[in-house]
Amino acid sequence: MEMFLMALCVSVFGMGVAAAAFGAATRSERSDSPERPQPQLPLVKAIAPTRFFSDTIPAPPVMPTKQVPIEVLLLQIENHVRMEQAAAESFLEFPTQANLHHKTNSPFVN
Amino acid sequence: MGHELLNGLASAEVKQILNLGTRRNVTAGTALFRLGDQADSLFLIERGRIKLTLPMRVRGGEENIFVEERSPGQAVGWSALIPPYRFTLTAIADLHDAEVIMLPRQALLQYFEANPAPAYKIALNLAVVIGHRLQLLQTMWLREVQRTVQVHSA
Known part of the structure; x- marks a missing residue:
């Protein structure tokens, strides 16, 4: 009986600690979100393949696929x-x- | 037949000059002269048409591209009178046979030395022919540059 009560107390205590930890974790998350702005991540540009000395050259015109004789x-x-x-x-x-x-x-x- | 290089000459002078040359037939499809050849003679076209062409790379191959066409009464091959005496174009009788009078440079120069008055008139006629061609090509070149500018600034 004593053993059972002891196990029960330990279990209840453990659950209490777990609940307190969970509450603390969720409370801090909620309170932080409206105040602290999200860090600005650097914009990632779409990286186009660079062409040495030829960046200003326009793309060649689309040629008709069928060539005349x-x-x-x-x-x-x-x-x-x-x-x-x-x-x-x-x-x-x-x-x-x-x-x-x-x-x-x-x-x-x- | 009147020849553009002989405009303004007396008929006797024209006859003298034509007698310096020899008639030559050019079969259709054959070349009268080719780009880079030694230019020893000037040609007056009597019959048929002569196409002048320049080589150009087309689809990886070399093709003779039409530059201009000369008809009876006109002259081709004036490179024969201008150093370094090399033809700068290829001349071909294209569809039909042609006939030309071939005037050798040496014979012409000797005649010019002995007859400065007709030589002067021929030089002026030649200047007109070359000048017109220069103006024509200059205009065509400018039109092409205009198009290139439009394409690249669009």
């Missing part, structure tokens, strides 16, 4: 040059700002 491409270049020559001739005939930068129908400039 080389003969067609050469013909397009020739037509572009012819149109540019015609535009230059037109400027030399009537030299104005508008004529100088008049846009042709070339697919290379549209």
